[in-house]
Amino acid sequence: MRKPIIAGNWKMYKTFSEAKEFVEEVKGLAPDASKVDSVICAPALFLQQLQASVEGSTLQIGAQTMHEEKEGAFTGEISPAQLADLGIPYVIIGHSERRQYFNETDASVNKKVHAAFEFGLTPIMCVGETLEQRESGSTGSIVENQVAEGLKGLTEEQASKTVIAYEPIWAIGTGKTATAEDANEVCGIIRKKVAALYNDETAQQIRIQYGGSVKPANIEELLGMEHIDGALVGGASLETESFVKLLEAGLHA
Numbered sequence: 001m002r003k004p005i006i007a008g009n010w011k012m013y014k015t016f017s018e019a020k021e022f023v024e025e026v027k028g029l030a031p032d033a034s035k036v037d038s039v040i041c042a043p044a045l046f047l048q049q050l051q052a053s054v055e056g057s058t059l060q061i062g063a064q065t066m067h068e069e070k071e072g073a074f075t076g077e078i079s080p081a082q083l084a085d086l087g088i089p090y091v092i093i094g095h096s097e098r099r100q101y102f103n104e105t106d107a108s109v110n111k112k113v114h115a116a117f118e119f120g121l122t123p124i125m126c127v128g129e130t131l132e133q134r135e136s137g138s139t140g141s142i143v144e145n146q147v148a149e150g151l152k153g154l155t156e157e158q159a160s161k162t163v164i165a166y167e168p169i170w171a172i173g174t175g176k177t178a179t180a181e182d183a184n185e186v187c188g189i190i191r192k193k194v195a196a197l198y199n200d201e202t203a204q205q206i207r208i209q210y211g212g213s214v215k216p217a218n219i220e221e222l223l224g225m226e227h228i229d230g231a232l233v234g235g236a237s238l239e240t241e242s243f244v245k246l247l248e249a250g251l252h253a
């Protein structure tokens with residue numbers, strides 16, 4: 001049995017005051033950590049204080065991106081060592097917005113995934129196709145390639161601990177969700193690819209999230225699918241009420 005992982009990706013939303021208030025309210029409502037992993041990926045600026053505020057609760061804090069080097073002259077960046085020192089457990093790597101606006105590539109994603117493991121962080125590695133790629137029928141090959149390049153060089157143990165988020169770009173922030181069947185089909189393709197790259201055991205262990213307009217109204221159907229082990233949620237993670245409902249859905253997955 002794979003433990004569901006429900007993660008909010010706040011992107012560049014919320015002030016620190018709003019973030020702190022949200023976390024104070026939600027931290028006592030997050031499910032038992034042995035049943036669901038509940039994560040908020042917050043802006044880097046808030047990580048230290050939010051991490052201190054969730055101590056002793058089942059809510060966990062993640063970062064939205066990081067640099068691949070331990071340290072260096074990279075103005076404005078944050079490093080895996082800095083995240084690890086704060087005790088941050090998760091980091092999103094290669095979100096489609098990072099690929100689109102900040103020139104991240106499969107090669108840089110792969111370096112960052114390696115760096116995450118080097119510093120004891122769990123990467124949430126994002127993959128997904130554009131609308132054009134979906135319409136041309138190349139979803140499977142695009143996503144398989146992103147998975148193969150992203151996981152390249154990882155040990156079996158590291159690969160099995162990686163969280164892969166399948167986020168079709170056309171479903172992000174658009175209100176258009178992939179149908180549960182379509183999402184499951186692609187998550188199944190991802191799992192099969194992991195089996196081909198490693199073995200069946202690794203493929204059975206790796207957790208695959210779906211992301212793209214997930215909300216309380218559709219999460220249960222998505223989580224009911226064989227290959228969907230969680231959700232990476234933007235808009236619906238910004239309100240306490242809907243985020244708590246999403247976490248609760250994880251309990252019934």
Ligand SMILES: O=C(CO)COP(=O)(O)O
Pocket residue numbers: 009095167171172173174175211212213214232233234235236
């Ligand atoms: O990009 C996403 C999560 O990383 C999805 O965003 P929405 O849930 O707002 O579509």
